[in-house]
Amino acid sequence: MRPDPIQRIDTAFFWDACERGELVAQKCEACDLLWHPPRPICPTCHSMEKAMQKLSGKGRLLSWVKQARPAAFGFPESPVAILVELEEGIRLVSNLEGVDVDDIKVGMALQVDFAKTSNDKAVPIFRAAGAS
Amino acid sequence: MVDSSQQAAIVGIGQTEFSKNSGRSEQQLAAEAILLACQDAGINPHDIDGMTTFSLDNSDEVDVMRSLGCKDINYTTRLPQGGAASVATVVHAKNAVESGMCDTFVIWRAMNERSQYRFGQPAMSISPDAHSSTFLEWCFPFGAQTPAAWEALSCGPYLDKFGVTSEDLGRIAVLMRKHAATNPASWFYEKPITLDDHQQSRWIVEPWLRLLDCCQESDGGVALVITRMDRAKDLKQKPAKILGAEYSMLFNHEIISDFYEGDLITHDIANRVTDKLAASCDVAPKDTDVAMIYDNFTPQILRQLEGFKYCGVGEAKDYIKDGHMELDGKSPLSPNGGLMGEGYIHGMNNITEGVRQLRGTAANQVKDAETVFLASGVAGAILGK
Numbered sequence: 362m363r364p365d366p367i368q369r370i371d372t373a374f375f376w377d378a379c380e381r382g383e384l385v386a387q388k389c390e391a392c393d394l395l396w397h398p399p400r401p402i403c404p405t406c407h408s409m410e411k412a413m414q415k416l417s418g419k420g421r422l423l424s425w426v427k428q429a430r431p432a433a434f435g436f437p438e439s440p441v442a443i444l445v446e447l448e449e450g451i452r453l454v455s456n457l458e459g460v461d462v463d464d465i466k467v468g469m470a471l472q473v474d475f476a477k478t479s480n481d482k483a484v485p486i487f488r489a490a491g492a493s
Numbered sequence: 494m495v496d497s498s499q500q501a502a503i504v505g506i507g508q509t510e511f512s513k514n515s516g517r518s519e520q521q522l523a524a525e526a527i528l529l530a531c532q533d534a535g536i537n538p539h540d541i542d543g544m545t546t547f548s549l550d551n552s553d554e555v556d557v558m559r560s561l562g563c564k565d566i567n568y569t570t571r572l573p574q575g576g577a578a579s580v581a582t583v584v585h586a587k588n589a590v591e592s593g594m595c596d597t598f599v600i601w602r603a604m605n606e607r608s609q610y611r612f613g614q615p616a617m618s619i620s621p622d623a624h625s626s627t628f629l630e631w632c633f634p635f636g637a638q639t640p641a642a643w644e645a646l647s648c649g650p651y652l653d654k655f656g657v658t659s660e661d662l663g664r665i666a667v668l669m670r671k672h673a674a675t676n677p678a679s680w681f682y683e684k685p686i687t688l689d690d691h692q693q694s695r696w697i698v699e700p701w702l703r704l705l706d707c708c709q710e711s712d713g714g715v716a717l718v719i720t721r722m723d724r725a726k727d728l729k730q731k732p733a734k735i736l737g738a739e740y741s742m743l744f745n746h747e748i749i750s751d752f753y754e755g756d757l758i759t760h761d762i763a764n765r766v767t768d769k770l771a772a773s774c775d776v777a778p779k780d781t782d783v784a785m786i787y788d789n790f791t792p793q794i795l796r797q798l799e800g801f802k803y804c805g806v807g808e809a810k811d812y813i814k815d816g817h818m819e820l821d822g823k824s825p826l827s828p829n830g831g832l833m834g835e836g837y838i839h840g841m842n843n844i845t846e847g848v849r850q851l852r853g854t855a856a857n858q859v860k861d862a863e864t865v866f867l868a869s870g871v872a873g874a875i876l877g878k
Binding site for chain 2: 369439
């Protein structure tokens, strides 16, 4: 298992969507700017009217690490943590699963999936695109 | 530029021993370091009228005043961004004394960062709205939970693009311990390492950071006293003038977990600081005699060397390899051994070393050092005789 996400008032929508199997980001209702991480106000036009946009879940790998010492807290074994750039142009930290460390390539195409956490919450993870 | 009599200068430096177990409180380390800095300068701590530290420092201003008998403080503030605050403190000190708001300004940082808690370990619990928890929220559930993990994830695209190898990083690790080996204040005193030692050291974060790529976890305190040149002339030490000190925080950039903005290749913030230094004091970091550059992890040296324009983008690994940062090179890097070799007082021990280099009192003295560059990612300062 893995630790539950830290949830805050401003970010609960993101983690709730994960429990439904959806990857989402905030979008400004007024000017259509899409962003991550979430924030209370649009940094461009300062509107407080925010929508939630469902994302394609397709992206590419920018970098990866595996925390060797200390081992990752809350995991049976340290996972591969990655930085992903999504098709929509935003970035997030996640995990890569189902790919051997020797086969990880910067730039590889990824597809989102979801993993359960210890108290039945969920977080987005990624797999190699095209893998079943 | 201010009139030369009104220019800020570092006139006192103080530091405790650097250890893995100080055996005393952080408040005591803070008070000792400040007292040493005041004694070094030849001023009475009662006269301190301005102070700053890091937002992460655990000693309260009231407690510092109580120990040292400071009577009346005109200005105090705390700086965000962890160790990136180290050189930023100098920016605030300079502005506070040059504006006339303060006459005797003190900077301190004191911590038992090995014996009491460890920055290298994951924080097991965090209040959802605590300072910086907004950054951790996006890393913690994915097992990226330590500064080393964030640093490696952020620097990965750069290291990958330019084919930087573990040996390239190892050359920086070796250089820092080489300098530390002849500095009695260092943890690595008389303990130089080889590139093979680096290659054999255990992984901290695959595929980039081995144990010897990391700074230390240390206990200790460091303090500085800053005043104006018109007052400095009556004090005990030869002043280290703050010729320029600049800071930049750019939109959407975090510090060590800097994932969301820019191309992750060029160091936009350091570029901006370098341009500001050129405008304010007309000195380029690469033209100074000593480089004190924040070395939390080896890749950070490469990215800052390029960001502060010592060399072009992608060239830093060769700049190191070509020997430019050896003690007898063009830009000697951290002759004290830096945060990897000497100790990790969150960057502040690199500033006291910069001052010693200008006084001519350093353990590894760079010949004829006239100027020193201090850098901590988001801030840079030029010190001069």
